[in-house]
Amino acid sequence: MATLERFHNIVDGGKATAASGRWFPSYNPFTGEAWAEIPHGDATDVDRAVIAADRAFTGGDWPKLTASARGKLLHRFADLVLSEAERLARIETRDNGKLFAEMSGQLRYIPEWFHYFGGLADKIEGAVLPMDKPNMFAFTRREPLGVVAAITPWNSPLLLLAWKLAPALAAGNTVVIKPSEFASASTLAFAELFAKAGFPKGVVNTVTGYGSEIGQSLTEHPLIAKIAFTGGDATGAQVGAAATRHLKHVTLELGGKSPNIVFADARLDNAVKGAVAGIFAASGQTCIAGSRLLVERSIHDDFVDRLLALARQAKLGDPAEAETQVGPITTEAQLKKVLSYIDIAKAEGAKLMLGGKRPEVPHLAQGWFVEPTIFAGVDNRMRIAREEVFGPVLSIIPFSDEDEAVSIANDNAYGLAAGVWTENARRALRMAERIRAGTVWINTYRAVSYLAPFGGMKRSGLGRESGMRAIDEYLQTKSVWMNLAEDFPNPFVLR
Missing domain, CATH: 3.40.605.10 (Aldehyde Dehydrogenase; Chain A, domain 1)
Incomplete structure (x- = not known):
């Protein structure tokens, strides 16, 4: 030894x-x-x-x-x-x-x-x-x-x-x-x-x-x-x-259960990258993870297709290697917790679109990995949408208009962060005012600075x-x- x-x-x-x-x-x-x-x-x-x-x-x-x-x-x-x-x-x-x-x-x-x-x-x-x-x-x-x-x-x-x-x-x-x-x-x-x-x-x-x-x-x-x-x-x-x-x-x-909100007028390719950054960067092990992806209904299917195409390319591997994009879960206990939430989501009726298990790759078998996981058809009342998973698990929730997006975003015990993707400056500022979160990112996600106050509302x-x-x-x-x-x-x- x-x-x-x-x-x-x-x-x-x-x-x-x-x-x-x-x-x-x-x-x-x-x-x-x-x-x-x-x-x-x-x-x-x-x-x-x-x-x-x-x-x-x-x-x-x-x-x-x-x-x-x-x-x-x-x-x-x-x-x-x-x-x-x-x-x-x-x-x-x-x-x-x-x-x-x-x-x-x-x-x-x-x-x-x-x-x-x-x-x-x-x-x-x-x-x-x-x-x-x-x-x-x-x-x-x-x-x-x-x-x-x-x-x-x-x-x-x-x-x-x-x-x-x-x-x-x-x-x-x-x-x-x-x-x-x-x-x-x-x-x-x-x-x-x-x-x-x-x-x-x-x-x-x-x-x-x-x-x-x-x-x-x-x-x-x-x-x-x-x-x-x-x-x-x-x-x-x-x-x-x-x-x-x-x-x-x-x-x-x-903790957080942060909403990442995509409107139909957003630059969709940027928003897709923002959704991936929000949940799969750091293997989802971040309090600001954009684990609830709210997508306007008129673009929902197209956006999900684009998101799946990019997420499938994520490279799991040794975190010490430069080409690795998704590393392991930090602890074995957390690995088990993440996998249990995936089972909960399936039982609740969420539709598994990607991942949902440990990778079946020999050189990753000893590590504590979970594949990037995406659920569609999620209702905001489901546990997968309400509780912090702290892993690479994304819940996609559709919305019809600005009022519904705000209602879904705020209908949670947490209020740490949120993302808004839109080219409408007035809407962006309205959303920043209405969302109950300590940080609101507009057309970006997961950015911090020594100059910007950071902290949460509610729990x-x-x-x-x-x-x-x-x-x-x-x-x-x-x-x-x-x-x-x-x-x-x-x-x-x-x-």
Whole structure:
């Protein structure tokens, strides 16, 4: 048996194993075999990491830094990430099965978050207040919250971590990172770079292990001031409840069942590509997946034919190879879940048009693959149209007019993203206004930027990541009053 590569946590500026000495395996989704070992942490490891972060926040070099100096550290870290982009991308591809072509692009783009928020670090300003009370001078200060717990999923660990880390650190917080137990390796390699960039010890720490064993210890720890979570809505609800119970700040970026809406006047070839990008890119393992394709009835059959022709060409294979377009499902449990939803759709009466099974190809047999799958004849009341599958499974739903498209799009518990394909600018703007989603793409799909706020409505979450206002999620406001009068007035009445 091949020796497994070992990754270590970063705690208080140094590498750390689990206090228990235990490890757990991480699996390569392309081969189905273990390739790495990750520290198997417990509540003791959580406490160690949180205490280190709190110590760094309340003393030491980090709080002594000026805001400009914090920003320069973030710029230095961004440059270091860029220099390590290919290595980190290969680790992430091996660990979660995402295409190297996409991961390498993400890793070269991730530094922009640290440059952007590094530039904002010394733009955090308070204000002098125009007071209505004589002889009073008052102003506000905007201050960091304290220790932030950043909890990330397995589908895009480093990108979604950057969305949390960059504003949290720019605001002056310290951080404890809990990556998914299914994809921890790239996060641990990433965290090593903070010491190399010159960050004081304890500012960024990691703790790895199973959520069922350490999740509660982390979210309920008394020294944690904020929880920034990305993941499923059921777990997010539990995290939100814990945050409320313990009066912690919280940001939740949760699931989606996003509508991708094609009108008859759209450029159909572009819309077909957009539909494929929305659901089969990243093997459908993305919270913004356009898993509900709404097609105007007058073009429905023609559009489906074009879509099938393009989807049939999708090349499944080794995610490390440049020509691969669809990689494996990240975990074996998720593979089983995706296949179960395909069975549910068939039982509900949806018409299977493409895929619907594991590929019958010898060199893919050991991996956790599902063929790109398309169902037509879907009713929005079916489970396949209402619940998040998180896999390469598309439901096609016809609509007659704009009002019906809006009604179907909004008739769902989620509200993370949506796509609209039309050449009518007025319709595009109307749809953007009427759809209940945190992001609406018009004539494009699956685009993100450090400049654009991202987050959901309804069960898709609370708060926003990216964009200038994201830093506000990691700050609190303090009011400071100063009496300028020589004498103190009556002490028995409210000033």
